[in-house]
Amino acid sequence: MEFPVISLKDFAVEFERVSQEIFKASQKWGFFIVKDHGINGINEMFNQAREFFDLPMDIKCEKILNEETVGYDGHTTTTFAASEGMSFGLPAGQLSKSENIHSWWDKDKLEDIEAFKAQCNDLNLKIMSCFAVHMGLQKDFFHASHRQVLPGNTFKLIKYPKMDEQPKDYVPRLSEHTDWGSITLLFTESPGLEVRDPNNQWHAVPVIPGAVTINIGDALSLWTGKQLKSTMHRISWDKVPKSQDRYSMPYFVHPNFETNLRLNALPDDVDEEVLTYSDYYKVRLRLTWGSLEQKDASKKFGDIDNKTLEYLSRLGVANAGKLDSHSVSI
Numbered sequence: 001m002e003f004p005v006i007s008l009k010d011f012a013v014e015f016e017r018v019s020q021e022i023f024k025a026s027q028k029w030g031f032f033i034v035k036d037h038g039i040n041g042i043n044e045m046f047n048q049a050r051e052f053f054d055l056p057m058d059i060k061c062e063k064i065l066n067e068e069t070v071g072y073d074g075h076t077t078t079t080f081a082a083s084e085g086m087s088f089g090l091p092a093g094q095l096s097k098s099e100n101i102h103s104w105w106d107k108d109k110l111e112d113i114e115a116f117k118a119q120c121n122d123l124n125l126k127i128m129s130c131f132a133v134h135m136g137l138q139k140d141f142f143h144a145s146h147r148q149v150l151p152g153n154t155f156k157l158i159k160y161p162k163m164d165e166q167p168k169d170y171v172p173r174l175s176e177h178t179d180w181g182s183i184t185l186l187f188t189e190s191p192g193l194e195v196r197d198p199n200n201q202w203h204a205v206p207v208i209p210g211a212v213t214i215n216i217g218d219a220l221s222l223w224t225g226k227q228l229k230s231t232m233h234r235i236s237w238d239k240v241p242k243s244q245d246r247y248s249m250p251y252f253v254h255p256n257f258e259t260n261l262r263l264n265a266l267p268d269d270v271d272e273e274v275l276t277y278s279d280y281y282k283v284r285l286r287l288t289w290g291s292l293e294q295k296d297a298s299k300k301f302g303d304i305d306n307k308t309l310e311y312l313s314r315l316g317v318a319n320a321g322k323l324d325s326h327s328v329s330i
């Protein structure tokens, strides 16, 4: 089964055809690769990532990830990944105002990050317009819920350090999971990512230099009555070369907090209840990063509200039954 690879070279002149390919791939796989996307400066970003992760641990630990999803993680083991990360959350233009930015990320470096985030957001809005038209909505329907307000989109640098052997305590390289938000744009130079294909078998995502891998997150899947698929993905130990570090850079797009994800309620969902993105985000934030909270009482990552949890399992989010895949005890 062939992994979908789509060129955006003729996006404007052949919008109907290209958008249809994107919509179909998102229904069938929930994952696709785009080429000719026009985003510049990818190699420079990888170089920044290498430079940052090469710094001594005490410098990287100057700012540990906070609830804005800004800061470093990698100083401690988690149950879901053997990696370190540097996250740049918040709506466009707000990083320089965050209190959680390391002094190493000076004004010029932050401007580069903001400019890269802006390019990613342009691509995001293009992709969203493809979904809208094929669902019979106004082309810019999703733009209104992707304004630059909280929580904003998170650009993250990730390093999976080379390891001769798997640590004794079982830690997945990256445990199987779905993403939380609307879509994710992923930049990577190395193999290792696997996704569930339409037959539910693990399928290696090809690496195409300079291309962007895009996948649908839970919020957009729920919001579209599951017309679009939020697909499980993972990185397993035996698929990543042992002798070299693996770098990747996801850009996680989130709908605005107040967005009601009930646009196209599922046929068996008779509940009138509103499910905002904020409700869902709080659950995933806590499940993913709650362990940092236990180490630093000044931090507060979301909330597990039982009513939301129960409601989500009834709706059957893509991660159904797996809401604890990034588990911390709650």
Ligand SMILES: O=C(O)CCC(=O)C(=O)O
Pocket: 158, 174, 179, 186, 188, 193, 233, 235, 247, 248, 249, 250
């Ligand atoms: O590092 C990768 O290639 C995938 C990362 C990912 O899926 C995530 O961080 O959600």
Ligand SMILES: [Fe+2]
Pocket: 177, 178, 179, 184, 233
């Ligand atoms: Fe992911």
